[in-house]
Amino acid sequence: MIDLLRARLRQGYRTQPFPPATNPLPERFRGLPVISSGPCAESCQTCMEACPTGAITTDGGVKLDLGKCLFCSACAEACPEGKILFSQDYALASTSREALVLNGEGIRPKVEALQGEMKRLFGRSLKLRQVSAGGCNGCEADLNVLSTVGFDLGRFGIQFVASPRHADGIVVTGPVTRNMASALRATYDAIPAPKLVILVGACALSGGTFAGSPAVAGMPTDIPVDLYIPGCPPHPLTILDGLLRLLGRLGK
Amino acid sequence: MSGSCKAMANGTAVVVGDVSVQPMPAFRSSVLEEGARGGRLVSLFPMEGPDGTLLFAFVAQDAMGTVALFAGALGSERTYPALTAQWPQAQAFERDLWENGGITPEGHPWLKPLCFPSLRSGQTIPADYRYFAAEGEEVHEVAVGPVHAGIIEPGHFRFQCHGEEVLHLEIQLGFQHRGAEGLLRNAPAPRRLTTAESIAGDSVVAHTTAFALVEEALAGAPVPARAHALRAVALELERLANHAGDLGALAGDVGYLPAASFFGRLRGDFLNLTQGLCGNRFGRGLVIPGGVRFDADPGWIDGTLKALTVLRRDMEDTAGLLFGSASVQNRFEGTGILYKDTAELLGVVGPAARASGCGRDVRQDHPAGYYRFAQVPPQMLASGDVYARAMVRWLEIQQSLRFLEDNLPSLPSGFLRVEAGTRQPGRIAVALVEGWRGETVHAAATDASGDLAAYKVTDPSIHNWMGLAMAMRGGAISDFPLCNKSFNLSYAGHDR
Numbered sequence A: 001m002i003d004l005l006r007a008r009l010r011q012g013y014r015t016q017p018f019p020p021a022t023n024p025l026p027e028r029f030r031g032l033p034v035i036s037s038g039p040c041a042e043s044c045q046t047c048m049e050a051c052p053t054g055a056i057t058t059d060g061g062v063k064l065d066l067g068k069c070l071f072c073s074a075c076a077e078a079c080p081e082g083k084i085l086f087s088q089d090y091a092l093a094s095t096s097r098e099a100l101v102l103n104g105e106g107i108r109p110k111v112e113a114l115q116g117e118m119k120r121l122f123g124r125s126l127k128l129r130q131v132s133a134g135g136c137n138g139c140e141a142d143l144n145v146l147s148t149v150g151f152d153l154g155r156f157g158i159q160f161v162a163s164p165r166h167a168d169g170i171v172v173t174g175p176v177t178r179n180m181a182s183a184l185r186a187t188y189d190a191i192p193a194p195k196l197v198i199l200v201g202a203c204a205l206s207g208g209t210f211a212g213s214p215a216v217a218g219m220p221t222d223i224p225v226d227l228y229i230p231g232c233p234p235h236p237l238t239i240l241d242g243l244l245r246l247l248g249r250l251g252k
Numbered sequence B: 001m002s003g004s005c006k007a008m009a010n011g012t013a014v015v016v017g018d019v020s021v022q023p024m025p026a027f028r029s030s031v032l033e034e035g036a037r038g039g040r041l042v043s044l045f046p047m048e049g050p051d052g053t054l055l056f057a058f059v060a061q062d063a064m065g066t067v068a069l070f071a072g073a074l075g076s077e078r079t080y081p082a083l084t085a086q087w088p089q090a091q092a093f094e095r096d097l098w099e100n101g102g103i104t105p106e107g108h109p110w111l112k113p114l115c116f117p118s119l120r121s122g123q124t125i126p127a128d129y130r131y132f133a134a135e136g137e138e139v140h141e142v143a144v145g146p147v148h149a150g151i152i153e154p155g156h157f158r159f160q161c162h163g164e165e166v167l168h169l170e171i172q173l174g175f176q177h178r179g180a181e182g183l184l185r186n187a188p189a190p191r192r193l194t195t196a197e198s199i200a201g202d203s204v205v206a207h208t209t210a211f212a213l214v215e216e217a218l219a220g221a222p223v224p225a226r227a228h229a230l231r232a233v234a235l236e237l238e239r240l241a242n243h244a245g246d247l248g249a250l251a252g253d254v255g256y257l258p259a260a261s262f263f264g265r266l267r268g269d270f271l272n273l274t275q276g277l278c279g280n281r282f283g284r285g286l287v288i289p290g291g292v293r294f295d296a297d298p299g300w301i302d303g304t305l306k307a308l309t310v311l312r313r314d315m316e317d318t319a320g321l322l323f324g325s326a327s328v329q330n331r332f333e334g335t336g337i338l339y340k341d342t343a344e345l346l347g348v349v350g351p352a353a354r355a356s357g358c359g360r361d362v363r364q365d366h367p368a369g370y371y372r373f374a375q376v377p378p379q380m381l382a383s384g385d386v387y388a389r390a391m392v393r394w395l396e397i398q399q400s401l402r403f404l405e406d407n408l409p410s411l412p413s414g415f416l417r418v419e420a421g422t423r424q425p426g427r428i429a430v431a432l433v434e435g436w437r438g439e440t441v442h443a444a445a446t447d448a449s450g451d452l453a454a455y456k457v458t459d460p461s462i463h464n465w466m467g468l469a470m471a472m473r474g475g476a477i478s479d480f481p482l483c484n485k486s487f488n489l490s491y492a493g494h495d496r
């Protein structure tokens, strides 16, 4: 018991304030890409060819789809003019799928906070059921981390629950394999309405590196999505930031 | 080693034409003989070619540090007498041949789908699959999954119980099957790399290193020593993060919350060290064919060495709490025993094998890359229970800490990467990497034009899931969560 208290004292208080006072992410962290505006050299498609997931198109200037992006930075490395750079900005979540397609003209992911009845229902207490549908355990790991002492998701009134019937929404990871399609549907159906749908990670948003694989069914198009959280996997700060913005718990 | 095979070293390639192709009966008996001499089956897969189908088997001889490659000519009837009947460690490989390759291993004692690749079978799980059922008075069945209670990958567990006692556990996976091997064979180079990173997201460095070693062997690329060293550094950080996380999860499962939260936080600290090196907590973006993309600059090395002193102290404190608590030990000891002969029979790998007294560790037995210069002797226990699997992790944590403390100050200098180059035609290569979960194997072969004609991934979980099922026999069903965590296997790695 003495040892226990000694260890507790030594290790100290570990819950980090959110939002953090200064961005804690290291220089090499790859967050929101910044694309310089202006035309590229004629017929240059180097970034497009370097990209594993077809996230980049080049006609009429570089466009980068964060929903497909794995944040590998192969494009930045390949571009002869340094037009694509990765910042340490971890705020990547968006309520609009279109706002995830960046160009050089200031489009950036944007979260519209819940309004009215939805805000009243979920704003101060949100229970989520997570379904991994082909996730590699990267997104799952960084979702799990939110419940550890460092991030302490519970202090915001957000909690992952065991039963879909106790949940206000579903968090989907993975490209949705054919073999998980029916289990995902059953879980979604079991959550009482009104419900939120949150997609976490490039695989859930677009198939990621597995897009188009014959074993993958993809996220069903008839399920409306409330929040997209890009990344491979998204950093825990990215997920937390997205959830809190959706609930209207962070300022502008 | 018999003359019918080609003896290879880990991380090398040979000319396919130099491997003697045997008719199936001879192939089968030489593979079985190799197994009887202490060999372990590390990969088994087909290659379709203009002259028909070849079956390749890689059998590791740990004592000799070699991997024996056998080739068999499969006839157009696409059947052969199963290896599994005599050699249980072939069970998953042969089920894969059957469901993915359209090849029938006749007399396989339990020929059932491994991953239900929906394309070929047209089935979905578990609707039209008949589970093994025990019969008798008071026998009851418990079904769990695919969607579990926490944030966990999907899989289905079917218990046959008599009261609390588990008579039999059947583990049916495949929900995570994404067709990774198909992409690894056919997709363009950038996508092959990101797919290798996503086979198992907690073992990125292990899988990408095996992937890169195979590419480099096929192309004959001279990988710089510094790249090998940085891969090893990242691999040990991956081991530290996951082992710490596992000890925390085990503590949480028996309700010992201080150790659970301390280890959970420490796991994150190791992930953050990896993030400082390559920008991603899981090591994505670091390893590429030809080398690595990021250097360990003096600032990172200094900072890491300083962080490790504090981490070592906190880890020692926390491990002391966990292993010094009588109530924890009471739950760990004697729970979920995997006996050594069962582990040998099933070809179990990694900490789970070492906890059952099987002293295998790729870093020692088949060193490649930096491990040729840095010794890492296997850490073993004999009891095969949850305690042993936890303790082996703690011993390996201390070993990995020492590895980093010893090697970070004196990493070899030089380039980070070379052009991987083009693959040579008609070659076959194999790479084994000791990931935190165990032996991670990639193997590939090229055709006459240098294109990939076969690509096979063996995550350690392929061997070990059956080990977990066996460890539960005769145990209490209420011990399953603890036992499961003590193995902590990958669903995605198994299903690919």
Ligand code: SF4
Pocket (backbone or CB within 6 Å): A050, A051, A052, A053, A054, A055, A056, A064, A065, A068, A069, A070, A071, A072, A073, A074, A075, A076
């Ligand atoms: S960082 Fe994103 S857009 Fe750039 S190459 Fe990688 S996946 Fe494509």
